[in-house]
Amino acid sequence: MAKVAKKNTLKLKFDSARNLAPAPESKRAAKIDPQYDLFINGKFEKPVSKKYFATINPATEEKLSMIAEANTADVNKAVKSARTAYDKTWKKMPPAERAKYIYRIARMIQERAREFAIIETLDGGKPIRESRDFDVPTAANHFFYYAGWADKLEYAFPNRKTEPLGVAGQIIPWNFPLLMAAWKIAPALACGNTVVLKPAENTSLTALKLAEIIQEADLPPGVVNIITGAGATGAAIVNHADINKIAFTGSTEVGKIIQRAIAGTNKKATLELGGKAANIIFDDAPLDQAVEGVINGIFFNQGHVCCAGSRLYVQESVFAAVVRKLKDRLETLIVGDPMDKNTDIGAINSKAQLDIINKYIKIGQQEGAEMYQSSCAIPKKGFYCRPTIFTNVAQSNRIAQEEIFGPVLAIQSFRTDDEVIEKANNSPYGLSAGVWTDKGSKIFNLTTKLRAGVIWANTFNKFDPTSPFGGYKESGYGREGGLHGLSAYINLIK
Amino acid sequence: MAKALVEKKRLEVLKTYKIYIGGQFPRTESGRYYMATNSKGEYLANVCLGSRKDFRDAVVAARNAFGGWSGRAAFNRGQILYRIAEMLEGRKAQFIDELTRQDSNKVQAEKEVNLCIDRLIYYSGWCDKFQQLYSSVNPVASSHFNFSVPEPTGVVAAIAPQNDSLLGLVSVIAPIIAGGNTGIVLASATKPLCAVTFAEVLNSSDLPGGVVNILTGKVAELVTFFADHMDVNATVFCEADAATQKMIKEKSALNVKRVVLYDKVKWADETGQSPYFIMDFQEIKTTWHPIENIGGAKAGY
Numbered sequence: 001m002a003k004v005a006k007k008n009t010l011k012l013k014f015d016s017a018r019n020l021a022p023a024p025e026s027k028r029a030a031k032i033d034p035q036y037d038l039f040i041n042g043k044f045e046k047p048v049s050k051k052y053f054a055t056i057n058p059a060t061e062e063k064l065s066m067i068a069e070a071n072t073a074d075v076n077k078a079v080k081s082a083r084t085a086y087d088k089t090w091k092k093m094p095p096a097e098r099a100k101y102i103y104r105i106a107r108m109i110q111e112r113a114r115e116f117a118i119i120e121t122l123d124g125g126k127p128i129r130e131s132r133d134f135d136v137p138t139a140a141n142h143f144f145y146y147a148g149w150a151d152k153l154e155y156a157f158p159n160r161k162t163e164p165l166g167v168a169g170q171i172i173p174w175n176f177p178l179l180m181a182a183w184k185i186a187p188a189l190a191c192g193n194t195v196v197l198k199p200a201e202n203t204s205l206t207a208l209k210l211a212e213i214i215q216e217a218d219l220p221p222g223v224v225n226i227i228t229g230a231g232a233t234g235a236a237i238v239n240h241a242d243i244n245k246i247a248f249t250g251s252t253e254v255g256k257i258i259q260r261a262i263a264g265t266n267k268k269a270t271l272e273l274g275g276k277a278a279n280i281i282f283d284d285a286p287l288d289q290a291v292e293g294v295i296n297g298i299f300f301n302q303g304h305v306c307c308a309g310s311r312l313y314v315q316e317s318v319f320a321a322v323v324r325k326l327k328d329r330l331e332t333l334i335v336g337d338p339m340d341k342n343t344d345i346g347a348i349n350s351k352a353q354l355d356i357i358n359k360y361i362k363i364g365q366q367e368g369a370e371m372y373q374s375s376c377a378i379p380k381k382g383f384y385c386r387p388t389i390f391t392n393v394a395q396s397n398r399i400a401q402e403e404i405f406g407p408v409l410a411i412q413s414f415r416t417d418d419e420v421i422e423k424a425n426n427s428p429y430g431l432s433a434g435v436w437t438d439k440g441s442k443i444f445n446l447t448t449k450l451r452a453g454v455i456w457a458n459t460f461n462k463f464d465p466t467s468p469f470g471g472y473k474e475s476g477y478g479r480e481g482g483l484h485g486l487s488a489y490i491n492l493i494k
Numbered sequence: 495m496a497k498a499l500v501e502k503k504r505l506e507v508l509k510t511y512k513i514y515i516g517g518q519f520p521r522t523e524s525g526r527y528y529m530a531t532n533s534k535g536e537y538l539a540n541v542c543l544g545s546r547k548d549f550r551d552a553v554v555a556a557r558n559a560f561g562g563w564s565g566r567a568a569f570n571r572g573q574i575l576y577r578i579a580e581m582l583e584g585r586k587a588q589f590i591d592e593l594t595r596q597d598s599n600k601v602q603a604e605k606e607v608n609l610c611i612d613r614l615i616y617y618s619g620w621c622d623k624f625q626q627l628y629s630s631v632n633p634v635a636s637s638h639f640n641f642s643v644p645e646p647t648g649v650v651a652a653i654a655p656q657n658d659s660l661l662g663l664v665s666v667i668a669p670i671i672a673g674g675n676t677g678i679v680l681a682s683a684t685k686p687l688c689a690v691t692f693a694e695v696l697n698s699s700d701l702p703g704g705v706v707n708i709l710t711g712k713v714a715e716l717v718t719f720f721a722d723h724m725d726v727n728a729t730v731f732c733e734a735d736a737a738t739q740k741m742i743k744e745k746s747a748l749n750v751k752r753v754v755l756y757d758k759v760k761w762a763d764e765t766g767q768s769p770y771f772i773m774d775f776q777e778i779k780t781t782w783h784p785i786e787n788i789g790g791a792k793a794g795y
Binding site: 477 | 627630632633634635636638640642647648727736739740741742743744746747748749750752765768769770777778779780781782783784
């Protein structure tokens with residue numbers, strides 16, 4: 001009998017059949033001004049600093065616009081305007097009227113959704129499909145949801161009344177620029193606070209477009225102030241004496257700096273920091289669904305997600321099958337032009353972030369882990385990273401411990417429930433986790449014992465305005481979203 | 495004969511005041527002591543001058559106890575808090591005696607002990623109720639079942655109120671353990687007697703060892719360790735001392751501890767108890783699961 005090397009697994013073919021025709025979204029449906037000033041007291045004002053910096057499209061490295069850089073004097077102006085608006089207008093306004101303003105913002109975002117999606121993708125590099133179907137609608141929904149709370153706060157906290165905190169200083173990251181602005185501004189306004197918000201320096205454009213909407217919505221001047229700049233601007237907000245509340249989303253490192261900076265003050269804080277989520281696949285899980293969940297968990301938004309499922313734990317008996325399926329699926333991911341509607345993975349947000357990701361890819365290899373990358377071509381210009389998975393990873397490896405914030409997955413195996421619970425919880429972070437199994441009682445055992453703020457069972461990376469989000473341990477404190485997100489912006493009084 | 499016995503003065507057996515770690519009553523590992531006195535400077539007892547190592551041992555005990563305690567049925571935790579109240583009621587006279595020796599008068603002392611017992615009963619009742627008040631089922635727009643529940647923060651390190659030596663101690667401990675946390679508590683330095691005796695109450699109440707660990711010693715010496723230990727999840731401080739508050743908040747940033755300050759709470763008031771004290775040591779966990787809708791199935795009512 002002839003010896004035939006028999007493979008009992010089929011290899012999928014990914015050649016010509018998968019070359020889809022380009023389906024680009026049009027830039028013309030969005031208007032980007034050549035220069036943006038600071039939004040203070042209802043008007044766009046030139047910065048006292050007189051400085052501007054460029055914001056670029058990370059997919060092409062082309063300049064999109066010039067953004068004002070706020071210095072301490074600008075921050076002072078913004079806080080003063082927020083304070084005046086708080087004292088004179090916003091805290092005196094009947095809550096039902098407050099609600100109507102916030103509803104208006106939600107509606108206007110919906111009306112201009114396409115423009116927002118295009119600008120979000122151009123400025124940040126995320127696939128247009130994600131900006132269009134996730135970032136922008138979820139942002140609008142967040143305003144719509146919290147608007148309705150404004151005149152219902154007395155029902156939210158048993159046996160207590162609420163009062164607003166005053167002026168909130170809000171600092172947001174570059175991974176979901178408009179959505180994070182919505183997460184911060186909507187509950188703050190609903191609870192009766194006024195706001196000074198600073199978007200990340202790489203991705204200021206949609207926040208500034210939101211400022212245009214706030215102007216159109218005729219929100220009283222000073223209730224929302226949006227100022228742009230980098231770390232120094234953020235520090236000036238954190239250290240401003242007339243701010244009552246700091247809301248920060250970003251790295252754990254900066255979160256700790258903020259916690260220290262406000263130690264001697266009465267400022268309240270919510271910190272939504274880093275993560276290193278465990279995504280756990282048991283042998284009884286529907287594997288194809290689980291693999292889709294893992295792909296979504298780590299490659300959604302190029303892995304620039306604080307709750308990304310960056311640690312995968314696979315039960316030993318299905319380890320080989322899962323890894324093979326993952327590798328196959330990796331090959332089908334379309335990496336490239338974020339404006340193309342077929343693109344799955346767009347551009348890395350910045351050169352600096354690409355350097356960090358590449359550093360960790362090198363570290364992973366040096367530590368002895370086995371790397372597998374998609375064989376896809378990536379554009380010559382712009383910042384791109386092939387989707388990457390590591391096997392043969394040890395729990396102590398840096399790629400299994402530290403947040404990479406990119407499309408890099410570290411895979412380990414496990415045998416028993418207790419073992420994987422211990423491994424999953426062996427992290428200073430505790431933002432999110434995922435569990436894949438067909439058995440209900442096992443799901444609840446795991447979801448109860450995993451020390452993380454959001455647990456996805458047989459799903460991953462799902463978000464909703466009604467659903468509280470936030471971390472345990474070094475992933476921060478306080479919640480955003482839902483009923484529980486109100487606590488961040490009120491004092492309880494008897 | 496009987497008369498002779500009465501007349502012959504009996505020598506009282508004095509209690510050794512020790513610390514409480516992991517359900518045991520060791521002396522401080524440091525071998526140090528300080529003399530507790532009343533306001534007139536009269537000797538009350540030699541008390542353990544707890545050390546950093548004692549604190550670290552206590553954190554290990556608290557961490558080891560956390561899984562079991564947080565995993566207990568809430569109803570069972572409620573019963574154990576009730577049992578603590580029962581034990582305290584039974585030893586009321588001893589607490590009144592100690593409070594009186596620590597400068598309280600008889601009426602005040604009795605009132606304080608009664609309040610402590612009632613407060614434990616109050617929190618006993620909350621053990622299996624606050625979750626229902628502060629949970630939610632969240633009506634997400636996608637096809638998922640989504641709910642949020644409070645879960646204990648973890649290991650809590652608390653400096654008990656220095657003036658309300660018994661009521662403050664009980665009022666700080668009860669909401670922490672009612673919510674399923676474990677903790678380390680530093681007793682009032684100047685009035686430590688009741689804290690040690692309260693540890694004996696805890697020890698005879700079916701409260702598992704390590705859930706509450708009580709140390710005696712100096713706040714100034716130990717407070718930094720309460721704030722910078724990497725395996726502690728939350729810190730409590732009850733004095734209106736701005737410099738120490740700032741230090742605690744700064745050091746707590748090391749591992750993003752939750753800092754809870756109770757400098758404005760009046761423990762003897764009605765406002766000294768509420769489920770919001772429990773919620774100070776709870777995290778909100780949100781769980782998602784898909785709702786099956788195979789092929790757009792239309793079955794309905």
